[in-house]
Amino acid sequence: MxxxxxxxxxxxxxxxxxxxxxxxxxxxxxxxxxxxxxxxxxxxxxxxxxxxxxxxxxxxxxxxxxxxxxxxxxxxxxxxxxxxxxxxxxxxxxxxxxxxxxxxxxxxxxxxxxxxxxxxxxxxxxxxxxxxxxxxxxxxxxxxxxxxxxxxxxxxxxxxxxxxxxxxxxxxxxxxxxxxxxxxxxxxxxxKTTRPNAELIKYASNAFLATRISFMNELARLSSVIGTDILTVAQGMGLDNRIGPEFLRAGVGYGGSCFPKDTIALLQLAQEKGVSLSIVDKAREVNTTQPEWFLEHVQRQLSDLNGKQIALLGLAFKPDTDDIREAPSLKIIKALQQKGSLITAYDPIASPAVSKLFPDVLYVQTPTEACKGAHAALLLTEWKQCVSLDWSEIYASMALPNLFDGRNAWPMKEVREAGFHYTGVGRS
Missing domain, CATH: 3.40.50.720 (NAD(P)-binding Rossmann-like Domain)
Structure with a gap:
């Protein structure tokens, strides 16, 4: 055709x-x-x-x-x-x-x-x-x-x-x-259906997936307080065939061109029609505040972020894309700069796009270079280049051995045995 x-x-x-x-x-x-x-x-x-x-x-x-x-x-x-x-x-x-x-x-x-x-x-x-x-x-x-x-x-x-x-x-x-x-x-x-049904299927699908992520992020907040491990909890939940394992990963929040935009558009439509979508509204609220919640752990560990060098590993909203739309990294960079932190950042693809928004960040070519002299390293995108690292080399390069795993992708036991202070999202 x-x-x-x-x-x-x-x-x-x-x-x-x-x-x-x-x-x-x-x-x-x-x-x-x-x-x-x-x-x-x-x-x-x-x-x-x-x-x-x-x-x-x-x-x-x-x-x-x-x-x-x-x-x-x-x-x-x-x-x-x-x-x-x-x-x-x-x-x-x-x-x-x-x-x-x-x-x-x-x-x-x-x-x-x-x-x-x-x-x-x-x-x-x-x-x-x-x-x-x-x-x-x-x-x-x-x-x-x-x-x-x-x-x-x-x-x-x-x-x-x-x-x-x-x-x-x-x-x-x-x-x-x-x-x-x-x-x-x-x-x-x-x-095969009507046009309105097809349009709502799209919005409803994205809103549901966004809600699953936010639900797990709320559970991760609870896990961080009561000492449970959100990865094990997610595994146990996902084995229930009524739930399934997809979109049960806690982290620093969702981003991209779809979930943020589509959930707010669905809420706007509901508001116009006089209908409350309180679950979707709460999912957006959790996602909006998740980077802030994550940074509270960094602040608690370092006491004062002013003048501290922070390494950010991964900037795109997810691996295998250069898309930075609504990426959690953008909120985190802005918050760190407001607190007076010095930022070094690595991303294999997305650095040029982020540099247009934040030119004062030092963008480097390798994760090790980003970590050199850093008081903390934050994993924000689980690129394989950011996950599979030489931990002895990273340890030797950092000013303080603090790792904050925003994607629960680093090997917790291995890095702790290497001498790092490791903090994941809802990890015990």
Whole structure:
């Protein structure tokens, strides 16, 4: 099928590459000409394992092209809308990019009319798909589908090629048939439903996962007081097949582009409708205060953070991505600077992005270099480069042997035997 993907950010580029890998003729569209030039050269604007190699492959095959002009995609049978829907000042989703894309599609369709399916893959408030359909109701042979993405950063390409489920929201049978043709050969459960249901499935999924993380972080706070070990507790919980082991890891809080934005958007929607979502609200509160709670342990150990050198290992919100949106590291850097700490930081990918926000931090090339002369080292992202360390070398390099494991990823017994004062999140 001939497919156009509007937006070449995280979701758009992964969608375009995966569809091209599955045999479709795909055109990626973005208004930023500099980004399109790089994409044509096979250079990905985002870091995602395997994506740049796959991009180069489909470019070489000629099944993926890029343009800045939507009119170049006038023969497309399916148009994916993968533009950003960032959080606005009041917490609602900013749909201005979506509206601009739909307006442009409308103009193109009127000039070059034929049977088309508009697929909204951007995360949007419930009712947006119906709103778009009403906006385009005068355009004959134009169908609107909600097809939310469930990509995990660091595993996005695999998730696009082998999704755990495909959710399709539409109001008649023809677009369902089109989407089945698009996803032919992909073995995954289908949920065929209305557009509002599909939109709420996306928000509800992210809110539930965020709540699981915050629940474990609250339990970790209790564990740190009563002397239990949150890792053992999580293991015991996860063996219950009604619960499962995923998203039961306590830490310094969740970040990224989805959980923070989607939970606040869901709360805003509920507030507009006069409904209280107190569990989701509490999950956000716990996540907001988790970095502060973690730093209290550092403060207690060092007495005074003013003038102390603190090493931060990992800056991205999770491993295998350069995404720093809502990363806990940003809150921790800001708080440490306010307390007068001197910060050295290491991240294999995300340092350039963080340096634009915090230029006064010393960014180094190795974890050992970050720890040199430090009074404490904080693990904020469990990159393998930050977890598998030469502990004798780290011990010799630090001014004080204090380790604060914000991801419960360091070997507690080993580092304590090496002479470190180790503090995890809810570890006994």
């Amino acid at each position: 001939k497919v156009a993907v509007i937006g070449t950010g995280y979701v758009g580029l992964t969608t375009a590459v995966s569809l091209a890998m599955n045999g479709h003729e795909v055109m990626g569209i973005d208004l930023v000409e500099a980004k399109i030039i790089k994409l044509r050269q096979g250079l990905s604007p985002i870091y995602e394992p395997g994506l740049e190699e796959a991009l180069a492959h489909v470019l070489q095959k000629g099944v993926l092209t890029f343009t800045t002009n939507l009119m170049d995609a006038r023969e497309a049978e399916v148009l994916f809308v993968c533009v950003g829907t960032p959080e606005s000042a009041d917490g609602t989703a900013d749909l201005s990019y979506l509206h601009a894309s739909v307006t442009e599609i409308q103009a193109m369709h009127k000039k070059f009319p034929h049977n088309r399916t508009i697929v909204i893959k951007s995360t949007v408030p419930v009712g947006t798909g119906d709103w778009v359909a009403n906006l385009l109701h005068e355009c004959s042979a134009l169908h609107v589908v909600s097809n939310p993405e469930f990509l995990r950063e660091g595993n996005a390409l695999l998730d696009a090629l082998e999704p755990p489920r495909i959710v399709i929201g539409a109001n008649d049978q023809e677009p369902f048939a089109v989407m089945e043709g698009l996803y032919k050969g992909i073995k995954a459960p289908r949920v």
